[in-house]
Structures are given as structure tokens and as C-alpha cells.
Amino acid sequence: MVEISTEVWFRSHEVRGVKAVAWSVRWPERNPTFEAKTFPATVSNMLQYDEGHAGAWVEADRSVWQAFYLRWLPGRSFYDRMRVALAKSHNPEICLQASGLVMRRELAPVVVPVQPGFNIAFRRYLFEANGKPLHVFFSGTEDVEVAGVSGFLRMTHRERLQAALAGSRNFGQRNFEVAISGFDDPGRALRLFEEKLPGLVQVGVATK
Numbered sequence: 001m002v003e004i005s006t007e008v009w010f011r012s013h014e015v016r017g018v019k020a021v022a023w024s025v026r027w028p029e030r031n032p033t034f035e036a037k038t039f040p041a042t043v044s045n046m047l048q049y050d051e052g053h054a055g056a057w058v059e060a061d062r063s064v065w066q067a068f069y070l071r072w073l074p075g076r077s078f079y080d081r082m083r084v085a086l087a088k089s090h091n092p093e094i095c096l097q098a099s100g101l102v103m104r105r106e107l108a109p110v111v112v113p114v115q116p117g118f119n120i121a122f123r124r125y126l127f128e129a130n131g132k133p134l135h136v137f138f139s140g141t142e143d144v145e146v147a148g149v150s151g152f153l154r155m156t157h158r159e160r161l162q163a164a165l166a167g168s169r170n171f172g173q174r175n176f177e178v179a180i181s182g183f184d185d186p187g188r189a190l191r192l193f194e195e196k197l198p199g200l201v202q203v204g205v206a207t208k
Contacts, residue, residue: 021118022143025053025069025176026202033058039068047090048072063182063192067200074143074172090175092125092136102128107186110137112194114201120176122193126186127179135180135189143172 028034037054051071058064097103107124120139127134180189
């Protein structure tokens with residue numbers, strides 16, 4: 001009865017959910033400094049994403065940008081659901097610090113307009129890399145919008161319970177992370193990010 005009730009609960013919410021806007025990253029390939037990156041095999045094996053891209057480039061103001069985009073398709077089997085669930089716990093606080101960076105603080109989150117009627121919410125962090133500031137913007141968005149639940153709302157037991165009560169389980173997810181370096185001011189990083197983001201996002205790409 002527990003198993004049947006759980007399945008009915010989540011499936012009923014999945015049917016009623018509102019399908020989110022489909023999008024992907026538009027890399028600045030016309031920028032002569034742009035370089036596509038590949039993920040180490042250890043990272044690919046750990047994250048188990050369905051689609052992953054990364055790149056780095058230098059803007060005209062000499063700021064250095066690094067970004068990655070990861071896509072997990074909706075889970076249908078138990079294994080797929082586990083992969084998607086793990087994706088929802090991925091965040092810079094864990095991954096960047098594990099790679100040796102020092103987290104100085106988390107800043108106020110922002111919602112950045114991409115085009116009329118479509119915005120993306122980002123968490124903001126200030127890290128230190130080799131003694132220099134690194135400004136990080138991170139977004140985790142699900143394929144289905146559920147009121148009060150975001151793609152990265154899985155950091156505590158309370159948040160995981162809130163997501164379960166909202167019926168969020170199998171939804172696919174997109175993670176987009178951008179790191180900017182070359183200056184100290186977080187306010188400047190935010191202004192640059194808000195200016196450049198619409199050119200980095202391609203809206204209307206069909207969800208698989």
C-alpha cells in the first residue's frame with residue numbers, strides 16, 4: 001500500500017505540473033577566445049548527466065568566463081530517478097570546494113531576465129581561486145514547474161520533504177553555472193552577468 005500510494009501521489013502531481021520553458025546554452029563561438037572544454041571521466045561518471053557542455057572565454061573588458069551546462073532527462077526507471085535526484089543536490093558549495101576553491105560567502109540570489117516573459121533564477125557565490133575572487137552564478141531548473149519548489153531545493157531534509165509534498169520526483173533538470181574572474185567587485189560581476197546572459201541562452205529548444 002505504501003508503494004502504491006507513493007506512486008499515485010507523484011504521478012498525479014507530474015500530470016498536473018506546468019511544463020517549463022525549454023532552453024539550452026548558446027556558446028559565444030564567434031568570440032575568438034572561446035574554447036570548448038570536456039569534463040574529466042571521473043566527473044562524468046559521478047554526475048551521470050545525459051548532456052554536458054563546458055566552455056571558457058575572455059570578454060572585451062578582459063574578464064575571464066567559464067561555464068558549464070548539464071542536462072538530465074526525466075527519470076522513468078528507478079535508476080534514472082536516482083540520477084535525477086542526485087542532480088538536484090549538486091551545487092557549487094560542494095563541488096567547487098571539493099576542487100580546492102575557498103567559498104567566502106553566498107550572496108543574495110537573483111532572477112535574471114532572458115527575454116520577455118522568461119527569467120532564470122540564480123544563486124550567487126563569492127569564491128577564492130589562487131588568492132583571487134571568483135564570482136559564481138548557479139541555476140538548477142526543472143522541466144516541470146511546481147509552485148514553491150526549485151531545481152536546487154534539495155539541500156536539507158526539510159527541503160527534500162517539501163519537494164516530496166509538492167510531488168517533484170521524475171522531472172528532468174538543467175544546471176547552468178557561470179564563473180567570472182578578473183576583478184573584485186561582486187556588483188560589477190552581477191551587472192556583467194545580467195548583460196551577457198540573454199546572449200548565452202537559447203530559448204525554445206525542444207525538451208527531449
